[in-house]
Amino acid sequence: MKLLIIDDDKIVCTSLKTILSSDSEINVVEMGYSGKDAIALYEATKPDVLLMDIRMEFMSGLEAGEHILSKHSDAKILYLTTFLDDEYIIKALNIGAKGYMLKQDFEGIISAVKAVNLGHNIYGTEIVNKLPKLLSQQEEHFSYETFGITEKEYEIILKIADGLSNKEIAEALFLSEGTIRNYISLILEKLSLRDRTQIAIFYYKNRHY
Structure with a gap:
């Protein structure tokens, strides 16, 4: 390298x-x-x-x-x-x-x-x-509908951006950890990303600053 x-x-x-x-x-x-x-x-x-x-x-x-x-x-x-x-x-x-x-x-x-x-x-x-504090001060301008992201998937993206673990997201949304993992796999596929960190960064980068 x-x-x-x-x-x-x-x-x-x-x-x-x-x-x-x-x-x-x-x-x-x-x-x-x-x-x-x-x-x-x-x-x-x-x-x-x-x-x-x-x-x-x-x-x-x-x-x-x-x-x-x-x-x-x-x-x-x-x-x-x-x-x-x-x-x-x-x-x-x-x-x-x-x-x-x-x-x-x-x-x-x-x-x-x-x-x-x-x-x-x-x-x-x-x-x-x-980042979450910076994020809360800004207005949303980016639409995830273009990528086929559902309301539930977007809610999970928000939780990931806030730093919550799969277990914490599951508890907050009254779902199982397995269901959350499945949702995250779908999100990664739709956004062409590799991991949870990239989901958070993708979210931060597509805010209006």
Whole structure:
């Protein structure tokens, strides 16, 4: 797996390279220190995953990510930052980033990068905990009818987005866990998703922010 690292702190870049290169499956092809570097180096190296900071001088990681994704919709971008700002999280979701983690969670960075490379969406616990609150402040504008989602299935999607387990959803809706699992399988099939996490992320991304 080819990995591109972008962070305006050269020490952070070097440290991340050392940590990630310790895994034989990860090849750090290049490092950059600005949003402009990210755009140029992405074109030059065509990495499998771009690991990037958000706040950088002249051009932010979010601006760079939006530019890259506008040209390469399949780009897999994982943001690694110290900032938990609502606007940053929302922007990352809206532009199609694959993940958002805090630098304090660096212990899990290797597994996170690998998961993103496999197509999974990775969001740190602090980010996931903030999403329902952000969600409640926004207006719904996306119709699930296009995908054939029923009212009951949509209700289950809401419960998943709120972080409820299958057992908790079953209790809330007075259904069996087996029935909930069947509903979730149908939802995954209709939305062409792989797992419960992707259902939640799909829901967040299709809100009006």
